[in-house]
Amino acid sequence: MEAPPFEVALLPTTELVAFWRRLGTYPNLPDKGSFGEQPESIEIVPFSAKYREGIASVILPIQQSELNIPISLEAQPDLMDIPRYYQRDNGNFWVALDKERVVGTVALQDIGQQQGALRKMFVTRAYRGLELGVSGGLLKTLVAWCRERGMRWIFLGTSSKYPAVSRFYEKNGFKEIGRQELPPSFPAMGLDDKFYAMKL
Ligand SMILES: CC(C)(COP(=O)(O)OP(=O)(O)OC[C@H]1O[C@@H](n2cnc3c(N)ncnc32)[C@H](O)[C@@H]1OP(=O)(O)O)[C@@H](O)C(=O)NCCC(=O)NCCS
Numbered sequence: 001m002e003a004p005p006f007e008v009a010l011l012p013t014t015e016l017v018a019f020w021r022r023l024g025t026y027p028n029l030p031d032k033g034s035f036g037e038q039p040e041s042i043e044i045v046p047f048s049a050k051y052r053e054g055i056a057s058v059i060l061p062i063q064q065s066e067l068n069i070p071i072s073l074e075a076q077p078d079l080m081d082i083p084r085y086y087q088r089d090n091g092n093f094w095v096a097l098d099k100e101r102v103v104g105t106v107a108l109q110d111i112g113q114q115q116g117a118l119r120k121m122f123v124t125r126a127y128r129g130l131e132l133g134v135s136g137g138l139l140k141t142l143v144a145w146c147r148e149r150g151m152r153w154i155f156l157g158t159s160s161k162y163p164a165v166s167r168f169y170e171k172n173g174f175k176e177i178g179r180q181e182l183p184p185s186f187p188a189m190g191l192d193d194k195f196y197a198m199k200l
Pocket residue numbers: 062067121122123124127128129130134135136157158159162163164165167168171
């Protein structure tokens with residue numbers, strides 16, 4: 001069978017609509033609410049085993065194709081055993097779902113002393129942007145959870161190679177800090193060269 005002319009032709013309707021809206025190709029698209037299958041259907045729920053494959057299908061293509069990190073699922077022990085790595089003490093792992101399909105993830109690792117490390121913030125490209133609110137919703141869920149549990153700080157690391165990621169955290173209340181200001185228990189990753197903290 002001949003390949004379709006555009007990659008977007010393979011996307012389901014909800015993704016196509018989000019993609020067009022972001023491109024500005026069809027500025028007169030109705031508001032989100034006018035689409036039966038649009039973002040009202042986005043739900044944020046804690047990890048359970050049935051989302052394991054969906055999580056991998058969001059994170060791996062972003063790591064491998066977008067961030068150019070040649071990493072496999074097996075090389076990420078935290079993703080192989082999410083309950084053990086994240087769903088302990090005050091930690092957790094959430095997925096954003098569009099009709100049960102995983103479109104985003106975020107993890108909180110309890111690093112002791114009422115502090116958490118934010119990790120695995122990934123949103124499928126077609127679901128990014130303020131308008132859809134997926135990334136903001138994941139972050140709000142994580143921050144609300146931390147506050148409810150009396151946590152005092154959230155820390156995270158990222159790379160200066162990804163300016164959109166830094167922008168996202170800065171506009172959502174994180175302040176850049178030096179590596180030396182991280183708590184010793186913070187799990188810094190190899191590529192991280194920018195660090196952020198939020199005081200709760
Ligand atoms: C990080 C991520 C979850 C943020 O989600 P998002 O829906 O894109 O977030 P937002 O659209 O609210 O914010 C992104 C901001 O970066 C801006 N931006 C996009 N590309 C940019 C660039 N090249 N340089 C600077 N800013 C950029 C956007 O305009 C937006 O800012 P604005 O709201 O002021 O316009 C998402 O981009 C993602 O999944 N990225 C890939 C995975 C990743 O790198 N995760 C972090 C690993 S450390």
